[in-house]
Amino acid sequence: MRRKVTLKQIAKELDISISTVSKSLRDSHEISEETRAKVQAFAKLYNYKPNNIALSLKNKKTKTIGIIIPEIVHHFFATVISGIEHVANEYGYNVIVTLSDESFDKEVINLEMLASGSTDGFIMSLSKETQLKKDFHHLEEVINQGMPIVLFDRITNDVFCDKVIIDDQLAAYNATEFFITNNYKNIALLTTVDYVSVGKLRTEGYLKALANYNVSPQENLIIKIEDIDHCQDQIVDLISNNDIDAVFAVNELFAVTAIKAINKVGKNVPNDIAVIGFTDGIISQFSTPTITTVSQNGIKMGEKAAKMLIERLEKEEEDEQYTTEIIETDLIFRQSTKT
Amino acid sequence: MRRKVTLKQIAKELDISISTVSKSLRDSHEISEETRAKVQAFAKLYNYKPNNIALSLKNKKTKTIGIIIPEIVHHFFATVISGIEHVANEYGYNVIVTLSDESFDKEVINLEMLASGSTDGFIMSLSKETQLKKDFHHLEEVINQGMPIVLFDRITNDVFCDKVIIDDQLAAYNATEFFITNNYKNIALLTTVDYVSVGKLRTEGYLKALANYNVSPQENLIIKIEDIDHCQDQIVDLISNNDIDAVFAVNELFAVTAIKAINKVGKNVPNDIAVIGFTDGIISQFSTPTITTVSQNGIKMGEKAAKMLIERLEKEEEDEQYTTEIIETDLIFRQSTKT
DNA sequence: TTTCAACACGAAAACGTTTTCGTTGCGATT
DNA sequence: AATCGCAACGAAAACGTTTTCGTGTTGAAA
Structure with missing residues (x-):
């Protein structure tokens, strides 16, 4: 096993000082051409690489x-x-x-x-x-x-x-606006609990869009999901008990879960209910149907x-x-x- | 701005030596209780943390x-x-x-x-x-x-x-065997070019399973994909020109692409053609239909x-x-x- | 009073660099 | 012969630790 070689070892081997070795390797003109060449050849032969830790220090x-x-x-x-x-x-x-x-x-x-x-x-x-x-x-x-x-x-x-950051609020606004201007009437929101900053902002964007178009928000169409693993039932409830034609989800996991829930109750995406997600990830690209989404680069x-x-x-x-x-x-x- | 404090600074401040400071902080019994306490209090006050780089060196x-x-x-x-x-x-x-x-x-x-x-x-x-x-x-x-x-x-x-590693060959063998023993007759393979070690091994497992059950491999049912972005057409060709009832794909991207291709030619998964993928990733879990897969933990x-x-x-x-x-x-x- | 151990602490080396500041030796200039 | 300048190199500090090996002081034992 050939351990890493240090300046000190090179110096000893060539019987010169550490400083001379260091300077030679950095091509200092303080050192004669001859010595420089000798040191550099030796260093190359022994594959000298300066120690990062020592440099950092x-x-x-x-x-x-x-x-x-x-x-x-x-x-x-x-x-x-x-x-x-x-x-x-x-x-x-x-x-x-x-x-x-x-x-x-x-x-x-x-x-x-x-x-x-x-x-x-x-x-x-x-x-x-x-x-x-x-x-x-x-x-x-x-x-x-x-x-x-x-x-x-x-x-x-x-x-x-x-x-x-991305402008979470604006992005959510735009998504919601798309629904509104395309004549969707009952737009549900799947979001996170409020302390997650991005969830909160996206919720605000959704609400802002509604307000701007004089659509009054419906409490029961907004679900704040805490536990992502057990949200499916919540979503199924939402869809079966309300007359929804669009869903805006603040992440793609919520979106794909929504789509599965929608299929489960026998409805079709996008014909019965349209869905927009957030984050352009693998899921959005490969789920069936593929999911319209806010890209977050x-x-x-x-x-x-x-x-x-x-x-x-x-x-x-x-x-x-x-x-x-x-x-x-x-x-x-x-x-x-x-x- | 309060720069990071060092042993030297503590030593100077308390008018003792660096060694004493170091030993005090490591609770050495070489140092009197009194000094130890004093140093430790000071260190805590100034939030002393040993420098990782120096330690590494x-x-x-x-x-x-x-x-x-x-x-x-x-x-x-x-x-x-x-x-x-x-x-x-x-x-x-x-x-x-x-x-x-x-x-x-x-x-x-x-x-x-x-x-x-x-x-x-x-x-x-x-x-x-x-x-x-x-x-x-x-x-x-x-x-x-x-x-x-x-x-x-x-x-x-x-x-x-x-x-x-996982036993790529065995895993592929098992997947293929599942198809064979469940009476699937024409099992296609979507794999990578041979120099990718895992692709090669999985291909071997597929072939081994066929051989073991006396199914002769069909050249035209095996596709070695080089460019993942433009493989869809290749797969569509495969499916439309051959009488296939099962597809084994060596990764989940191939698997989901196959499913999309199958849908494209108007066939159904799993009723017309069954699909097994490799790697239990997001895609397998969330695509529609969800994909049977070899889990690679x-x-x-x-x-x-x-x-x-x-x-x-x-x-x-x-x-x-x-x-x-x-x-x-x-x-x-x-x-x-x-x- | 002398000797010894225990105690409390400090000096210095070591890790591997880079860089500043000498210090040689030598040829050239007065 | 004395001085200067330069080329070529080395010593040492510095970065922040830990650890080994002193060293001085104290109290007790002989």
């Missing part, structure tokens, strides 16, 4: 970005990571990924863990529990220590930092977040000006709606 | 695992990462994730990058290009330097290291891989005995087959 920069997200087995988050990773790679950064599993405590632990020197900054999306508790001390602590954070999607306005969000973070990391002046970037969304029309 | 251990996979926007890989991350977390490790994008060069670059001190070991699944080139020098180089690698799913037998694979790697990392003796762990698979019956 010296430079006080790890060239590493910490990602903290609620879960990874989730198409949207996976696309965001993909976007981040590619930009990071391009700029010579690596990414450490940790999962909060929607737990406040895990989020805190992971953040503190990585903040102890492992990363230069963070890109994160808040756990449900964090959003529920509204406790952001861990974020503030880290920011206070000079490590930048970029929040995406599940953000909070209580923390001052860069953010990347995870790749772009990840790319943008990574660029914002790296930009902040690489400029030396501490800029106290934070920005919130809004990624545009589109309605992608598929088979679950008629045009 | 000292201990020659990063407590970090490198993951290199072809892509992350892929349910299976996401589940594997999830499995790895949770086990890693449990043992106090972090994970750095990099993507090869199916490119040999990127795989090499990422591997070398992380091997320069950033991680203690690797968990990886080979890129298509690597499998095609059959060039594994980068892996051998890293292993030679004493860094353990665990390969999963897309592996090679040309490298000696720990591996985690990504979580378990990730967990197992992580455990194998960490175990090897934490035992001091260099064990030259490598093992290949086989994760069991099951046929999960859903609506795309009749029983």
Whole structure:
């Protein structure tokens, strides 16, 4: 086994000083051509690569970005990571990924863990529990220590930092508006409990659209789902007991579940009831019928977040000006709606 | 802004030596109760956390695992990462994730990058290009330097290291056998080009099952798909020109595409043609009809891989005995087959 | 009074770099 | 012959830890 070779070993082997080796490898003109060539040849032969850890310690920069997200087995988050990773790679950064599993405590632990020197900054999306508790001390602590954070999607306005979001409210408004202007009369809403920031915003967009078109919202057409695994019955109830002709779901799981429920009660999508979902994921693309959806471009969000973070990391002046970037969304029309 | 505090700063502030501070924080009985208490209080007040980088340099251990996979926007890989991350977390490790994008060069670059001190070991699944080139020098180089690698799913037998796989051949055999014993006569196979190791193995399992039951394989019922984005026409051709009653697809994308093609030519799944896919992902669970599939437990694979790697990392003796762990698979019956 | 152990603490090395600031030796200039 | 300048190299600090090995002080035992 050939262990990794260090400057010290090269120096010893060639009987010169460590400094000379280091300088030779960086092609310093302080060192004679001859020595440089000799050292470089030797280094190449022994496949010398500078030790990242030592460099990090010296430079006080790890060239590493910490990602903290609620879960990874989730198409949207996976696309965001993909976007981040590619930009990071391009700029010579690596990414450490940790999962909060929607737990406040895990989020805190992971953040503190990585903040102890492992990363230069963070890109994160808040756990449900964090959003529920509204406790952001861990974020503030880290920011206070000079490590930048970029929040995406599940953000909070209580923390001052860069953010990347879609306009959830507007997107929901547009989807709802589409239904209204296409003469759908009874538009149901499948949403989350209110403490999930994006769920709340999408609900607001739905309500705003109704209000704007003088449609009075019907309490019984709005379902706030807490437990995604056991919502099917709720939805079946909704559909069988109400005269609904459209459903707007704030995520694609709710959408596809709705479609299954609709089929279950013997109705057809989109002829009896049209459905629009949120997030253009695998499900929307491959379910039958394919689902019309609000595209939430995870790749772009990840790319943008990574660029914002790296930009902040690489400029030396501490800029106290934070920005919130809004990624545009589109309605992608598929088979679950008629045009 | 309150920068991170170091031992040196604490020492200076309390007018004692760095060693005393370090020992106090580690509760060494070399130090008087009094001093210990004083230091600990001070450290807590200033929220002292030891610097991971410095520790890594000292201990020659990063407590970090490198993951290199072809892509992350892929349910299976996401589940594997999830499995790895949770086990890693449990043992106090972090994970750095990099993507090869199916490119040999990127795989090499990422591997070398992380091997320069950033991680203690690797968990990886080979890129298509690597499998095609059959060039594994980068892996051998890293292993030679004493860094353990665990390969999963897309592996090679040309490298000696720990591996985690499913028995692809057996799983495919079982799926095919199910068709045969349930009286399906013309079983088509949708598979990948041969250099993808898992595709090849699954093809072999299919052929083996046919052979075992004295069913002669029909060339025209076997399609090797290179470009997943433009395979629909190929599949439509297959179905319209042959009298098929069953389709075995080596991944779920092929399976769902087959179903759509079958519907397109006016036939019904499962009544006219039954379909079995591979990988129990989102698509299989939510498409209509839901798809009977070979479950390939990504979580378990990730967990197992992580455990194998960490175990090897934490035992001091260099064990030259490598093992290949086989994760069991099951046929999960859903609506795309009749029983 | 001397000796010894126990106690409490500090100095310094080590991990692998980079970089600043010397320090040589030597040929050229006065 | 003395001085200068330059080329080529080395010593050492710094990054933040941990740990080994002193070292000085104290109290008790001889």
